[in-house]
Amino acid sequence: MKLSKTILFDREAIASRIEDLAKTIDSDLAGTSPIALIALKGAMPMAMDLIRAMNTPFTVELIRAKSYEGTHSTGKVAFPIVPEGDWSDKTVLLIEDIIDTGHTATAISEYLRNDLNAQDIRIVSFLDKPSRREVECEANWVGFSIKDVFVVGYGMDYNEAYRDLPDIHTMEPSG
Ligand code: IMP
């Protein structure tokens, strides 16, 4: 796989969609005391942009979930970094870069509900590939729905490369 010259969403399109999402989530979360839970590493740029664009005051926690090797989801989700504590009075805003098979967001939600007793869990994902779902999983807010293409940039990687790109690109077969 190699980086395609095709840009799927450029930095202006990303910034403008983040502004819209921020306004919507602000009004939907009014009256709660939310924790912004950042799903490292892919969601970092999006989370920083989104939290700063929002007016809701957040506390911030990190979780690292890993399921991908190259462009393939392994279906098994490991948590190298997890938050701890009792979140029974908390609404959690889980911030994801992309929902693909749905295993990661589902596993994180289960951890939050079962291990941390989170009162409420809402999910925002910048991208969504609904055609790839293996388990039922729906984000409360989505930046863009896309077809089944592998994308990189704005935090998202191919074997850890390209997370630093400011625009979102597709990958294409090499050769
Ligand atoms: P899921 O568990 O299959 O829903 O996958 C979720 C995770 O896989 C995302 O948080 C990403 O880290 C990674 N992922 C899925 N699709 C892509 C992609 O097109 N590009 C980069 N990473 C992806």
Ligand code: MG
């Ligand atoms: Mg991720």
